[in-house]
Amino acid sequence: MEYLTFTPDGEAARLIASAYPQGAKAYMRSFGCQQNVNDGERIKGVLASMGYMICDSEEEADLIVFNTCAVREHAEQRVLGNIGALKPLKERKRGLMIAICGCMVQQEAVVEKLRKSYPYVDIVFGPNAIDTLPGLIARRLREKKRVLLPPSQRTDIVEALPARRESAFKAFIPIMYGCDNFCSYCIVPYVRGRERSRRPADVLAEFRSLVEQGYRDITLLGQNVNSYGKGLEQPVDFGDLLTMLDAVPGDYRLRFMTSHPKDATPKMIDIIAGSRHISHHLHLPVQSGSDRILREMNRKYTRADYLKLIAYAKEKMPDVSFTSDILVGFPGETEEDFEDTLSLVTEVGYMQLFTFIYSKRSGTRAASLPDPVSYREKTQRIARLKERQEACVKTLLQGLTGTVQRVLVEEKSRFKGRLCGRMDNNCMVEFLPGPNMKNAVGEYQNVRITGFRNSVLLGAAEDLPTK
Numbered sequence: 323m324e325y326l327t328f329t330p331d332g333e334a335a336r337l338i339a340s341a342y343p344q345g346a347k348a349y350m351r352s353f354g355c356q357q358n359v360n361d362g363e364r365i366k367g368v369l370a371s372m373g374y375m376i377c378d379s380e381e382e383a384d385l386i387v388f389n390t391c392a393v394r395e396h397a398e399q400r401v402l403g404n405i406g407a408l409k410p411l412k413e414r415k416r417g418l419m420i421a422i423c424g425c426m427v428q429q430e431a432v433v434e435k436l437r438k439s440y441p442y443v444d445i446v447f448g449p450n451a452i453d454t455l456p457g458l459i460a461r462r463l464r465e466k467k468r469v470l471l472p473p474s475q476r477t478d479i480v481e482a483l484p485a486r487r488e489s490a491f492k493a494f495i496p497i498m499y500g501c502d503n504f505c506s507y508c509i510v511p512y513v514r515g516r517e518r519s520r521r522p523a524d525v526l527a528e529f530r531s532l533v534e535q536g537y538r539d540i541t542l543l544g545q546n547v548n549s550y551g552k553g554l555e556q557p558v559d560f561g562d563l564l565t566m567l568d569a570v571p572g573d574y575r576l577r578f579m580t581s582h583p584k585d586a587t588p589k590m591i592d593i594i595a596g597s598r599h600i601s602h603h604l605h606l607p608v609q610s611g612s613d614r615i616l617r618e619m620n621r622k623y624t625r626a627d628y629l630k631l632i633a634y635a636k637e638k639m640p641d642v643s644f645t646s647d648i649l650v651g652f653p654g655e656t657e658e659d660f661e662d663t664l665s666l667v668t669e670v671g672y673m674q675l676f677t678f679i680y681s682k683r684s685g686t687r688a689a690s691l692p693d694p695v696s697y698r699e700k701t702q703r704i705a706r707l708k709e710r711q712e713a714c715v716k717t718l719l720q721g722l723t724g725t726v727q728r729v730l731v732e733e734k735s736r737f738k739g740r741l742c743g744r745m746d747n748n749c750m751v752e753f754l755p756g757p758n759m760k761n762a763v764g765e766y767q768n769v770r771i772t773g774f775r776n777s778v779l780l781g782a783a784e785d786l787p788t789k
Contacts, residue, residue, distance in 0.1 A: 323477045323518050323553055328484070330371045331456030337463040338373050341417065342384055348374040349383035353401055354391025356579065357543050358424060360485075360494040361449060362389045365423070367484030368455050376486060380411060385419045385459070390426035392513050394681055398426050405440055412442040419462060421445035423452075428473045428513035429685070437470055446470040449514060450499070453480040475515045481524050491764035492539040492732070493532050497525050497563065501545035502552075503582060505609075506620045506687040507649065507680065510545055519550050522558050526566055533572040538730055538764060539744070542567075542578035548585030561589045568597045573766070575730065575746060579605045584622040588634055595638040602639045603673075603748040606631070607647035611666030612659035615652050618691070625666060632670050643673040643718075643747035650707060651680040651700030653691035660703050664710050673718055673749060674777065675711045677704055712777075719749075719774040726784055727751065729769045731762045741783075743767065749779055756783040 338346050348369045352362030365387060366376050380386055386408065391397045405422065412418050420443050426432050428448050436443050445458050448471065458469050479499070487493055500515040501508075525542075532540055542563075544550060550560040558566075567576060576599045583606055594600045606628075610616055613624050635642050648663060667675070679700045682689045729743035729751050741762060743751050753769045755762060769781040 323479065325521065325524075326453070326478050326480045328368075328453045328480050328482045331460060334372045334456035334460040337460050341463050346374050346384045347377040347382055348385040348387065349377050349380050350387040350389065351404075352389040352424075353397060354389075354393060354425070356494055356541065357496065357545070358389055358391055358449075359488070360496055360543055361424070361452060363485045363487050363494070364452055364483045365389060365455065366486035368452060370486055371484050372456050372459065380408065384417060385421065387421045387423065390422060390424035392425035392429065392432075392509050393683075395683060396681060398432070401426060402435075405436075405443065409442055419444045419459070421447070421455075421458075423447045423455075424449050425510075425513040427471075430473055433470060433472060437468075441468075443470070444468055448473060448476070450474075450476040450478070453483060473513075477515065477518055479518055479520055481520070491537055491730075492541075493537045494541050494543050495525065495528055495532070496520070496543045497547060498544040498550050498552075502549070503546060503584075503622070504620060506618060506691075507652065507683060509683050509685055512685055514545060517546070517549060517552050519552055519554050521554065522556060522563055522566060525563065526570075529567050530570050533570050533574055536764075537574060538766070539575050539577065542576070544578075545580065546582040546585060547578045548581050548587070548590065559589075560585075561587065561593045564590070564593050564597070564600060568593075568599050570599075572599075574599055576600045577603065577748075581606050583608065583628050583631060586631055588631075591631075591635050591638050601746050601748070602642045603645070603746065604635060604642065605645045608666065608670075609647060609649045610652065610655075610659065611663035612655070613662075615655055615659050618654065618688070619649075619652060620687075625662065629666070629669065641747065643749065644670055645674040645676070645748065646670070646672050647676045647678070648707065649678050649680050650704045651695055651697075653680065653688055653693040655680075655695060660706075664707065667707065667710050667714060671714050671718060672711060673715065673747065675707070677707055677711075679704055715777050716774075719777070719779060722749070722771050722779060723773055724771065726768055726770050727779075727781075729753070729767050731765055731767055733763060741767075743769070745779075750777070751779040751781055753781040753783055756785075759783060 350366050352358045390401045427446050462469050498519045500517045501511045502517045504511050548560050551558050727745050731741050731743040733742050735742045735752050768784045770784045771779050771781045773780045
């Protein structure tokens, strides 16, 4: 692994200025997870460094970039449909370039499909090659030929990539890349590569800069943040990094995702409990409540291990909230296995669940397993799971009614005269602002909780914004 520093490409800027004398515009769209969203922000930053103006529609763009996801085959089909829809625009707009990047194009079959079936795609590059985009664009303009990079397992970490962030008060920081877990249903290690950690000093410098710019909600990203530190010369683990970042002075919340239960430790929980800025919220994907299914998934923990960690977190932080991912209908899942998942949901008491019906993913071990359960039965199970989760959420939200909570205001509500924000524990709150509140978005506000609607708390602003 090598650490590199991004430097602007003067040739690319000159060629773009020459090809588009009226000014070049770029449209960028990201599909998938928060890591992809953050990659998209950095792609926009790199484009801006070349002189592109970022626009909001495909029709006005001179360059269209699709940053793709490969977690599910359905996501790939959706992206291919969107690429196909660009063909008429490409035919009538001279000089339009189309670039496809991200996890999806880390598969040889996908790159070959783009080569043969989508001849109007100009550039293809993987998720670990954002820094090469200026050179690819320059090559396309100079040679007038398509530039489709084959999949590669590049291990370099490139620092100082510029970012054009979507929000003025919420930000993501990647602390590591790749995954070593090889869960049997997951394609991520094959398209994102093996785990690589950024140096603590580089993470700290980016984090400190965001705090100084006034960002209020900062989320650390990684496919498995708990395994941060692998490969570093300096002996630093994820808990050490949290301690380092929490020491930065300022008024902000620090979050992280995603955690793998096998690597989440009591040390990490102790650090969160004793911190000044780290949110008392854990996104801890369990996937299943059945030990048999967990073994088949290659998750490397048991139901008992998971619940022990949950109990420890509740003991150290009585106000902690939990969210999770659950995969329903994994090959061979029996009714007994599913009942184990339902009972675990009740025992933990999740504030939110991200639920998915298993779909076969080519290239993973689970794709070869027998799958006798019908899709209809899987949909019935996921409906039961959502019903169980709704009952848990109702109980949790009832317990918050009457309390005063510190809320970061994120946006205006679709209901006139109301604002929406997020509590420390990740709960969404919709509330009536105070009579003197102006420009409240991006600020903290004390809110008295008066009730809830579905999974959203309701309330009214109390006193002045918090300091």
